[in-house]
Amino acid sequence: MSLQQSLAAVRQRIEQAAKMAGREPRSVTLLAVSKTFPASDVAQAAAFGQNDFGENYVQEALDKIAALRPAWPALQWHFIGPLQSNKTRDVALHFDWVHSIERLKIAQRLSDQRPPELPPLQVCIQVNVDGEASKSGVSPDEAGALAAAVAALPRLRLRGLMCIPAPRADVAAQREPFARLRTLRDAIAAEHRLTLDTLSMGMSADLEAAVQEGATIVRVGTALFGRRAAAGAVQP
Template structure:
């Protein structure tokens, strides 16, 4: 067993235990392995251990990995901040984008999605902690943005994503995640039929599961600590 397969098993065990505490079915919680800055061979190792969905933050790195590993049948999710001038390769390569925070971005992805591919699955990113340094629309802006995105062709609005401010204590971790869940429930009551709450990372996986996450994004707990890439390419 490789260290990546052992780590994957440990993360899956954490999900199962958290789901049991929450009274949920663990199968309702998807695991997205965040492979940003990791070499393609580590992704290949994770795939050999049964992982199929991978998250990337940097456009060119993600596109290169998707092409290199095209024969493995993997599902690629773009989860980082996205510049408007870099939407085309994302629209052409990825199955999901979690980081929609403005309508212009969604409109470009919709226009650039190839006709021979299924609609691009997207989530609206919400800045639930109100941090100046974080991407995402505000809680107040989110309903209008979600409705506008849902109306675009070639996209399928699946749900909401958030990256809350780090916190060590469970109650503090759950508070911003609860705000996202409440917004998710509100939008569903208003008829948007969302099915995805993309929230929870290595440090707050349990809190996210307790608050209803349907997809957790785990990097460090699977691949180990990573080095920040040179430059600021997104």
């Protein structure tokens, strides 16, 4: 299947899931996870109308951004992986979104290093919804306090929550952690009087369940670009 066909197939999956949930398909953003794939694949996807791209590795992403920004200045770049302190400046300078905030220190550095001439950096709190030791993210019990602190930072705009739940066998089981994240988002918004409009959740294998539970961004890599050579990680 060509990349154009894969994009069309994923967009159709999103549309069908949204309609089943009584939602407008345009309320769901497809984030193409392009980590480990070359800039030429991103350019090809952009030519087919894809606008948002997710990256996990800072230097790899910076190389792609530098190569593509002259021809594709309107592309939105999302950092979706664990972020170390020594990489925050590059992310603050070159990305539009960060989905993986789990520590206040990282958020503070991003805010301090975001240039004033750029729009605020759009960010999400990553929540470890299943309490997995192998996964990044703040615990659900700690998410509210972190969200309130991040929302107060001047060069960031807190948009919502992100999660990567453990794999589950069927759509009904997949929906459960996504429903918990939605409920948590709504509770945090009410308690701290925040406007949180984003749920970054759902990947290639479970995007239907995520959309049915209110996802506004689905992070899809494998269903678009194919499987990666690296093993051992959950494939978006």
